[in-house]
Structure formats: C-alpha cells, structure tokens
Amino acid sequence: xxxxxxxxxxxxxxxxxxxxxxxxxxxxxxxxxxxxxxxxxxxxxxxxxxxxxxxxxxxxxxxxxxxxxxxxxxxxxxxxxxxxxxxxxxxxxxxxxxxxxxxxxxxxxxxxxxxxxxxxxxxxxxxxxxxxxxxxxxxxxxxxxxxxxxxxxxxxxxxxxxxxxxxxxxxxxxxxxxxxxxxxxxxxxxx
Numbered sequence: 001x002x003x004x005x006x007x008x009x010x011x012x013x014x015x016x017x018x019x020x021x022x023x024x025x026x027x028x029x030x031x032x033x034x035x036x037x038x039x040x041x042x043x044x045x046x047x048x049x050x051x052x053x054x055x056x057x058x059x060x061x062x063x064x065x066x067x068x069x070x071x072x073x074x075x076x077x078x079x080x081x082x083x084x085x086x087x088x089x090x091x092x093x094x095x096x097x098x099x100x101x102x103x104x105x106x107x108x109x110x111x112x113x114x115x116x117x118x119x120x121x122x123x124x125x126x127x128x129x130x131x132x133x134x135x136x137x138x139x140x141x142x143x144x145x146x147x148x149x150x151x152x153x154x155x156x157x158x159x160x161x162x163x164x165x166x167x168x169x170x171x172x173x174x175x176x177x178x179x180x181x182x183x184x185x186x187x188x189x190x191x
Contacts, residue, residue: 062130066163069119070106075172077113078142078150084111086143087152093128094135103127108143124159132160140172 033041033050041050070089078085091104103126109115128134136157141149153172162168 062125064124064130065121066124066127066159067119067121068162070117072109072112072115072140073169075113075115075140075152076174078152079111082111084113085152086110087112087115087140088143088149089117090139090141091127092137092139094137100137128159132163133158136162138170138172 030051030053033052035041042048043050072087075085075087077083086108088108089104089106090102092100093103095101104122106117106120109117124130124132128136136159137154138157139154140152142152143149151174153174155170155172157170
C-alpha cells in the first residue's frame, strides 16, 4: 500500500494571517496560496496561481432565537416521472460586503407539492447577525438524486417581515431565462 501523507493528499496550499488582519482589511482578504516551501501553488492544467478568499464579519452578541414551521402550497411539479417535487428550502443572508452566504437549510420532503417541514429553532445571530432588517433570500429547490437541484422559486425578505405576523404567505417567484420582466410562476410558502 502507498502511504498517505496528509500534506500531499489533503491540502492544496496554505495561508497564514491574523484574524485582526482580515477584519481590518474591509471584511475580505484575497491571498495567493503557498506550498510548504513558500512557492505559489498553481493549477496543474492552466498554471494559474491558486488563491483563497476569506471574508470576515464581526458577530453580534444577539442571543435571540426564532421558531419557524414552514409550509409549501401548490408547488410546481418538477419531477416528470411522478408528477411531484422533492422540495427543500435554503436561506441566504446578505453579508456586510454585499455577498450572500447560505445560513439555513430545511430537510428534503420527498414527493410532495404541499410540503410541511419540521418546526425548528434558529439563532437570530446566524440568520441575520441580529439585524432584523438585513436582507434574506429564500430559495425553494427540488432535490434531484443524480443532478443539481432545480429552482422552484425564490423570494426576497427579512427577519422583521417573517416575524411580523402569524401565517404570513410569501409568493415564490421564478424568473424566465433572459427576461426579468416576466415570472415563470408563483407559489406560496406559509410561515
């Protein structure tokens, strides 16, 4: 058997910087990766130097939690074989630098157009870093076993809107390709 050397088999390169340096760099640092001998790591095919992007954000001390139970109603049939969908929800939050990061994902509900996801508790710090007005992006996907998930619909919202009223309905919209003015369909998720 060939011995497994962790450096050779699991690490592409290394990067060292103090956390303080990342935060003071405007919440984002892009650096070239180096190998053990401090030489640039390059892509084997293109020979382009590899780099790493690190984003930092000061975390609030907000200890609030919210409980949600999500329901889908009349979702689109995405699976041609059984006339159903295998939906799940994924939430993304806006970061201070304008990028988006995934912060929460529900379980997949198999073969359903009217799914009910388990009630779960979510940390406000994770969802919006304590800023209830921070933009959130909710996407509903159809899980696929042998392919990338298909988008059923999406909605822009924030935690303030989500917690403002019981039984809130939010339409999920899927834009047509190459045309921002028309929607492909509307679907509802109830909270």
